[in-house]
Amino acid sequence: MRMMFVIGHLGDYHVPRYEALKKLVERRGDEIFLVEIFGRSGVYAFPQLTRDAFFGKEPARAVTLEPDITDAGGRWPSVAYKLAGIARTLRPDVVVTLGYHTPYSLWLYLIRRTAGTFRIIYMSDSKLDDGVRRRFKERLKRSLVCRFDGALVAGERHRAYAQTLGIPLERSRVGFDVIDVERFARLADNARASESETRRRYALPRRYVLCVSRFVPRKNVDVVVDAYALTGLADRGISLVLVGHGPDMRAIEGRVSSMQLDKNVRFLDPIPNAQMPAVYALCDFMVLGSEFDQWGLCVNEAFAASKTAIVTQTCGAADELVKDSVNGFVVEPGNADALAEKMQMLALNDVLRDALSKRARQTVDKWSPSMFAANLMELADRLLCSERRVLISAKR
Numbered sequence: 001m002r003m004m005f006v007i008g009h010l011g012d013y014h015v016p017r018y019e020a021l022k023k024l025v026e027r028r029g030d031e032i033f034l035v036e037i038f039g040r041s042g043v044y045a046f047p048q049l050t051r052d053a054f055f056g057k058e059p060a061r062a063v064t065l066e067p068d069i070t071d072a073g074g075r076w077p078s079v080a081y082k083l084a085g086i087a088r089t090l091r092p093d094v095v096v097t098l099g100y101h102t103p104y105s106l107w108l109y110l111i112r113r114t115a116g117t118f119r120i121i122y123m124s125d126s127k128l129d130d131g132v133r134r135r136f137k138e139r140l141k142r143s144l145v146c147r148f149d150g151a152l153v154a155g156e157r158h159r160a161y162a163q164t165l166g167i168p169l170e171r172s173r174v175g176f177d178v179i180d181v182e183r184f185a186r187l188a189d190n191a192r193a194s195e196s197e198t199r200r201r202y203a204l205p206r207r208y209v210l211c212v213s214r215f216v217p218r219k220n221v222d223v224v225v226d227a228y229a230l231t232g233l234a235d236r237g238i239s240l241v242l243v244g245h246g247p248d249m250r251a252i253e254g255r256v257s258s259m260q261l262d263k264n265v266r267f268l269d270p271i272p273n274a275q276m277p278a279v280y281a282l283c284d285f286m287v288l289g290s291e292f293d294q295w296g297l298c299v300n301e302a303f304a305a306s307k308t309a310i311v312t313q314t315c316g317a318a319d320e321l322v323k324d325s326v327n328g329f330v331v332e333p334g335n336a337d338a339l340a341e342k343m344q345m346l347a348l349n350d351v352l353r354d355a356l357s358k359r360a361r362q363t364v365d366k367w368s369p370s371m372f373a374a375n376l377m378e379l380a381d382r383l384l385c386s387e388r389r390v391l392i393s394a395k396r
Contacts (some may be wrong), residue, residue, distance in 0.1 A: 001030040001380065004092035004118070006083070009071035011043070012050040012273040013297065019054070020369030024377055031139070034062035035091055037079055037104050042070030046272045065300050073103065075203050080107045087111050092118045094380045097173045099124055100145050109147060119383045121376070123176050125154035127293040129314050131218070142166050149252040151178050152376050154295045155320040156280055167341045168247060171383065172290045173375040177295040177316070181304045187277035188305035198278045204240035205266065207248035209343060210283035210307075212276070213290070215246030220289040220312075222248070223336050225265065227289070230340035233347050234264035237294070243268045243279060280305035285346045285353060290315055291333050303327070303364035308356035321367060327359035 003025060007014060018034060030218065031318075041048055056066070065082045065260040066075050083104060095112070097105040100122040112120055122145075144374070146166025153159055154177040162172050191198045198204065209228065213219045226242045242252070242265065249267075256265045271279060280286065286302035286309040295316035302309045303321070311322050312333035324330040329342040346353045 001025075001028075001094060001384065002090065002092045003030065003032045003380065004087065004090055005032060005097045006035045006037070006095060006097040006108060008037045008102060008104065008224075009041050009043075009048075010051050011041055012048045013179065015050045015054050016183070016369040017178065019371045020067050020373040021376060024370075024373040028377070029083070032061065033086070033092070034059070035083070035086060036062070036110055037066060038069055038073075039064045039067035040070040042072030044270065046270050049272055051276050058297050059253065070166060072275050076102070076103055079104060080185060080377060083107055083149070084111055084115075087116055087118075089352050090092040094118060095120045096376065096380075097122055100148055100151075101141075102106060106144075109144075112232070113147075119149040121150040121152060121379060121383070123152045123318060124162070125158055125177050126161060126293065127157045127316055128152075128164070129157075130292050130294060135150040138164075149206040150357055150379050152372075152379060154316050157316060157320070158245070158294075160348070171379070173379045175367075175371040175375040177297055178367045178369055178372045179297060179300045179304060181266040181300070181364055184277050184301060184304035186304070187255070187274075188281035191278035191281040195282065198282060201266065202271075202279060203266070204241065204282055207237060207347075208241045208266070208283055209233070209347065210243070210280065210286045210302070211240050211288070212243045212279075212286065212301070213288065214244050215252055217248060218291045219244075219246075219248075219293075220291050220334065221252050222255055223250060223339065224287050224289040225259070226336040227287075227339035228265070229259050229261060231338060231344040231347065232262060233344065236347075238284065240265045241268060241283065242266065243271060243276075245270050274334065277305055280307055283307055285309060285328075285357070287314065287339070287343065288315055288317075289333070290338060293317075299328075300364055300367055303360040308346065308353060308360045321363060323359075323363070327363050334362040 022032050052324045065079055095108055095118050097108050099105050142165045150171040150175050151162045151167045155174050159172045211222050211224050215221055280302055285307055288296050288311045292314040299309050299317040309328045311318050313330055314333050320327040331338045
């Protein structure tokens with residue numbers, strides 16, 4: 001099998017996934033070629049150190065089409081021309097691409113339609129309850145998505161959504177939203193081993209609840225602040241640490257001040273992924289209060305650091321990675337009272353918190369880059385086998 005892996009920007013989260021896939025492909029005796037469209041990130045404010053280290057090794061069979069611009073987009077005619085040239089030269093059996101609506105994914109579909117014979121798999125973590133869905137827009141989306149051959153998605157709810165868009169369950173697999181669990185856990189352990197230095201370096205309180213999120217309306221960081229205020233944990237010396245950035249930053253800071261919680265709520269600037277295990281390692285637990293979230297990789301990270309989490313029902317990780325009352329809690333989005341109740345329960349019950357955290361660490365083990373690689377290759381094999389069966393039947 002010859003595989004072409006196409007992604008807008010190979011950010012830090014994507015590097016261990018691709019490396020696991022490459023390792024598996026080569027172990028099987030197959031071939032893989034990486035095409036990164038843009039060399040810079042337009043999403044993250046901090047350097048993508050893992051990505052830089054990966055390309056610093058000058059990997060073979062990997063190329064960045066536009067090294068000096070971000071994945072916010074641009075130079076699409078140039079991108080289209082270069083992609084078409086690579087596809088013609090490489091002649092892949094399978095193309096894997098990020099998203100079904102990205103310009104480069106649409107161009108790959110057109111290349112396949114006009115001049116290629118490859119199968120095309122998209123990667124996505126979209127699900128049905130990601131905000132309001134418009135019937136007309138969903139019909140248009142279905143008319144596009146059903147033309148792809150398969151999908152690697154985050155979880156079972158995402159598979160169900162892909163099915164409504166025309167991808168049968170037998171042509172989808174889970175495992176897109178994974179992290180390097182082993183590495184994250186090791187770094188978290190190292191941070192705990194040097195606890196005093198870790199607290200000093202990041203100015204971390206003695207005890208704290210952690211929220212890692214962009215400051216945008218749908219993330220409901222304001223609800224997390226409200227819930228924290230309701231718990232009374234500030235009076236017990238337990239702080240709230242918010243890590244992130246975004247347009248709602250000023251409003252959230254104002255909310256904290258209006259509640260007279262400035263000394264109890266800490267704001268940390270965005271931290272490079274490689275340093276985040278230290279921040280998770282010393283927290284009591286993590287909270288993700290989003291109105292909706294495609295998945296919530298911060299949950300994977302908390303679990304890898306052996307910390308339990310509270311998430312909302314509309315987070316993709318809910319009921320799949322986070323099992324209510326088993327390794328964490330699942331609450332209704334926008335309900336500060338319900339969130340406060342669970343926050344207080346975890347903060348004040350050490351035995352419960354430790355038990356859930358231990359199960360959380362056990363749960364996340366399988367959500368690793370090897371899962372991503374194995375499920376993607378199994379899907380690619382199935383699609384190619386189906387194609388061969390069709391060709392054999394046609395000859396008969």
